[in-house]
Amino acid sequence: MTLGVLSTNLINILPLSIVVLWACVLLLVDLFIPKDSKAWTAVLSAVGMLVAMGLSIAQFGVDTQAFGGMLRIDGFSQFLTILVLGSGLVAVMLSYDYLTRLGIQRGEYYVLLMFSISGIMLMSMAADLIVVFLALELLSIPLYVLAGFARPRTDSEEAAIKYFLLGAFASGFLVYGVAIVFGATGFTGLTEVLQAIEGGSANLTLLAVGAALILVGLSFKVAAVPFHMWTPDVYQGAPSSVTAFMAIGAKVGGFAALMRIFVTSLGALAVDFTAVLWGIAAVTMILGNIVAIAQKNIKRMLAYSSIAQAGYILMALVPYGQKEIAQDAIAAALLYLIAYALMSFAAWAVVITLEKAEGKGLELSDYAGLGRKYPVLAIIMTVSMLSFTGIPPTLGFVGKFYLFRSVVDGGFIWLAIIGVLTSLVSAYYYLRVVIYMYMQEGEPTVHRDNWVYLMAAATGIGMVLLGIFSLPLLNWAYQAAISAF
Amino acid sequence: MNFLLHPLILVTFFPLLGVLVILFINRENKTVIRWVALITSLVTFGISLWVLALFHPADPNLQMVVDVPWIEVAGWRISFLMGIDGMSILLVLLTTFLTPISILSTWTAVEERVKEFMIFFLLLEVGMVGVFLSLDLFLFYVFWEFTLVPMYFLIGIWGGPNRVYAAVKFFLYTMAGSILMLLAILWLGISQGTFSVPELIANASIPANIQFWLFLAFAAAFAIKVPMWPLHSWLPDAHVEAPTAGSVILAGVLLKMGTYGFLRFNLSLFPSASIRLAPFIGVLAVIGILYGAMVSYAQKDVKKLVAYSSVSHLGFVMLGLFAINLQGIEGGILQMVNHGISTGALFLLVGMIYERRHTREMDAFGGLWKVLPVYATLTLIVTLSSMGLPGLNGFVGEFTILLGAFGSQALNSPWFAALAAIGVILAAVYLLYMFQKLFLGPVDKEENRVLLDLNFREIVTIVPLLILIFWIGLYPSPFFNLMQASVTKLVETMQVAAMAGLP
Numbered sequence: 001m002t003l004g005v006l007s008t009n010l011i012n013i014l015p016l017s018i019v020v021l022w023a024c025v026l027l028l029v030d031l032f033i034p035k036d037s038k039a040w041t042a043v044l045s046a047v048g049m050l051v052a053m054g055l056s057i058a059q060f061g062v063d064t065q066a067f068g069g070m071l072r073i074d075g076f077s078q079f080l081t082i083l084v085l086g087s088g089l090v091a092v093m094l095s096y097d098y099l100t101r102l103g104i105q106r107g108e109y110y111v112l113l114m115f116s117i118s119g120i121m122l123m124s125m126a127a128d129l130i131v132v133f134l135a136l137e138l139l140s141i142p143l144y145v146l147a148g149f150a151r152p153r154t155d156s157e158e159a160a161i162k163y164f165l166l167g168a169f170a171s172g173f174l175v176y177g178v179a180i181v182f183g184a185t186g187f188t189g190l191t192e193v194l195q196a197i198e199g200g201s202a203n204l205t206l207l208a209v210g211a212a213l214i215l216v217g218l219s220f221k222v223a224a225v226p227f228h229m230w231t232p233d234v235y236q237g238a239p240s241s242v243t244a245f246m247a248i249g250a251k252v253g254g255f256a257a258l259m260r261i262f263v264t265s266l267g268a269l270a271v272d273f274t275a276v277l278w279g280i281a282a283v284t285m286i287l288g289n290i291v292a293i294a295q296k297n298i299k300r301m302l303a304y305s306s307i308a309q310a311g312y313i314l315m316a317l318v319p320y321g322q323k324e325i326a327q328d329a330i331a332a333a334l335l336y337l338i339a340y341a342l343m344s345f346a347a348w349a350v351v352i353t354l355e356k357a358e359g360k361g362l363e364l365s366d367y368a369g370l371g372r373k374y375p376v377l378a379i380i381m382t383v384s385m386l387s388f389t390g391i392p393p394t395l396g397f398v399g400k401f402y403l404f405r406s407v408v409d410g411g412f413i414w415l416a417i418i419g420v421l422t423s424l425v426s427a428y429y430y431l432r433v434v435i436y437m438y439m440q441e442g443e444p445t446v447h448r449d450n451w452v453y454l455m456a457a458a459t460g461i462g463m464v465l466l467g468i469f470s471l472p473l474l475n476w477a478y479q480a481a482i483s484a485f
Numbered sequence: 486m487n488f489l490l491h492p493l494i495l496v497t498f499f500p501l502l503g504v505l506v507i508l509f510i511n512r513e514n515k516t517v518i519r520w521v522a523l524i525t526s527l528v529t530f531g532i533s534l535w536v537l538a539l540f541h542p543a544d545p546n547l548q549m550v551v552d553v554p555w556i557e558v559a560g561w562r563i564s565f566l567m568g569i570d571g572m573s574i575l576l577v578l579l580t581t582f583l584t585p586i587s588i589l590s591t592w593t594a595v596e597e598r599v600k601e602f603m604i605f606f607l608l609l610e611v612g613m614v615g616v617f618l619s620l621d622l623f624l625f626y627v628f629w630e631f632t633l634v635p636m637y638f639l640i641g642i643w644g645g646p647n648r649v650y651a652a653v654k655f656f657l658y659t660m661a662g663s664i665l666m667l668l669a670i671l672w673l674g675i676s677q678g679t680f681s682v683p684e685l686i687a688n689a690s691i692p693a694n695i696q697f698w699l700f701l702a703f704a705a706a707f708a709i710k711v712p713m714w715p716l717h718s719w720l721p722d723a724h725v726e727a728p729t730a731g732s733v734i735l736a737g738v739l740l741k742m743g744t745y746g747f748l749r750f751n752l753s754l755f756p757s758a759s760i761r762l763a764p765f766i767g768v769l770a771v772i773g774i775l776y777g778a779m780v781s782y783a784q785k786d787v788k789k790l791v792a793y794s795s796v797s798h799l800g801f802v803m804l805g806l807f808a809i810n811l812q813g814i815e816g817g818i819l820q821m822v823n824h825g826i827s828t829g830a831l832f833l834l835v836g837m838i839y840e841r842r843h844t845r846e847m848d849a850f851g852g853l854w855k856v857l858p859v860y861a862t863l864t865l866i867v868t869l870s871s872m873g874l875p876g877l878n879g880f881v882g883e884f885t886i887l888l889g890a891f892g893s894q895a896l897n898s899p900w901f902a903a904l905a906a907i908g909v910i911l912a913a914v915y916l917l918y919m920f921q922k923l924f925l926g927p928v929d930k931e932e933n934r935v936l937l938d939l940n941f942r943e944i945v946t947i948v949p950l951l952i953l954i955f956w957i958g959l960y961p962s963p964f965f966n967l968m969q970a971s972v973t974k975l976v977e978t979m980q981v982a983a984m985a986g987l988p
Contacts, residue, residue: 328559393627435652
């Protein structure tokens, strides 16, 4: 590859190049920033992400590829890139004060965050299974480190080692799956795999085995049942600001790959995989929602809630074999990812505000009396919980409405019924937070930080306003979904 | 701007302005907050009277239609579609009328967190009026589900000792019904390509066998809300625990959302299924009438008694609606209004005595007539109205319903009306029993001797309801005139559809 070609490629993926380069440089720059002014590192990383976001927005309407078709830059990747960069910015806002408070303010935090984000961006562009694996590792390894960032706190270390061991195991599944797909078709590029299937030169049985292993690996990342075991412990043990990002980033990455791989190249396996995905989605919704009821710790509750939410998004993949409906379904999933990011960040912001040192302030009973003492925080949390449940007029409702639409449209009425019934179950534990906040007496104390407050207010208002005026967001999601086909 | 000044938009969203103002008032300024809420709700009532003035009773079609594209993407058109006709106008008026009365009733009853109370109350009004006006299924669902949230808080924060349980039960029960309706709405949107109710009615292209399932899914939501026997068990809990104003609105308006839903959606959208299932609904309605009445008689708590009487009264409404003829449906609609007025008034009166004595046990009272003559007289009138005494509003509604049920082809048996008539007698039994326990006999409890009679504010709260009780009882034709044209049209289209649908 000549230098000219290389630079064309790098320019095609400019937002990603910027984030990677910026992170590398920041790692060096951070050495010269004194220990008590790490705010600079935070600001610099935020600026880097803003620049990348601006460049990504400037790529509007671009549909091209890079590195010999291994990367694809289209509306789909752009949508997810902007979503994940936005999540990164929010994560920085959430983190700075929190890390200082916990005494774990270190510059590498922001650099690791940026590396993880670059992995998710790469994942959204991946058009080749090798790149999927590369991106998966790039997004995961910094997250393993971040999960243990509160060392020497044992639960943080436990979270990191657990996440790492199980994550490595899942990566193994993925690599093995990629290898088998290669064996079955002779290719790793998604379009080439599709051509091999259509050309009849693929061994379909072997392909199905490979696809199943890939599904296992990615299900782990999105925390779908039965690959969810790590979630509650890691979510609880990791520093809350890390969890907040992980809850969204890892899911966005996992779903990006799932959607791209299944929709682009595995349509031929729809007969088998529709049933498999149906089952995973159903079990994930049922188990996540039911076990969440038993949780008394808010981080564990949100962990199980995030498992359940993964189940709802997985519903969108079930009709992936029916092309007409698949577009609607992918659009619905993309919309729901945004809704999920908003409500999840709002909830985590409130959690971070109430959290005390040594993991105190995380029980549900610590939220008693919040509605009286801190009405704004309580309203934001309430909106978030209602949005998770899917009560209008929130974005969570619109998102679920379109998810259920694609499921019903695809003819999977029973999955939709499971979906709505588990939503009903979820109302029980989401409302319990509201009960504690408004209907119990207590004296909660919060740690006020303007950035966290600003972020919480913005996500809260966003959930309601976008819930009422969801058209622009939906249009964008549709454009992104159509471009992926 | 024109959009915002449309009468229907104004009547729906005006309370939001009050919410906005209240948000900026210091929470310690309770009186100011109360006045802002009261004035907001009174202005909303004024706007609804303006809507009434603009309304043409002779026109059976939807009027003052607002149709603004809302979410149009990928072949799906969800629009902000609102309109009013003879079936909804009375319920809108009832909502805007009961809201200021309820707010007035909280003047001294709610001292805690007044700011939040008023905000939730006004938000609730937005949701309720929206339910009665929206004609797009998506929009309807948004309002329908949204009403859960403020009511949940009203019960859960300002309710009685067991309020959290009641609030959660209320929320989960109602949500359980509405999510099935959501699936039916989705199915309609996918198969019919539109969410607009007028369009769906005009197309009349829902196959009869599918109508059956859609009817059931919609009925799940509405039957829980009404509540029809055997889905009523959330109601006594919610009513007993809710604060007075909450009970008034719950009984007066929220339950009507269920019956209105049957009328607007089940009857209009699924005519052939409605006619097919009418006898089943009739059976449930009659069971509700008798069961509600008998359980009422067994209660010791006045508020519980009134709560169970709602099950009985709304059984009449359902029987009337599913008689599917002119008298039945007209009587049903009028009875919705009557029940809102009479039961609303009863809950207000129960609330007033509770504020004085902090108990609602009937055994704690007796002989109150001598101590509280004004209170007793007012209660007597309201009780008689709820019983269906000729000359008062309840009689007109129940009589019309029974007339409709007797002549109904859909129910096709005089037994429905005959058994329901027993319900009227039972109503007299439990209501007079209640009255006797409270007001007659000697004053044998010391605490009761020193009770103060109603003050000016309390009388002002009740009198508007009394005026309506007499007005509807003596001269109901203006009310029937408002709904006549629309109901006639509904009955006619249903008959046509039934002819086409039946083999």
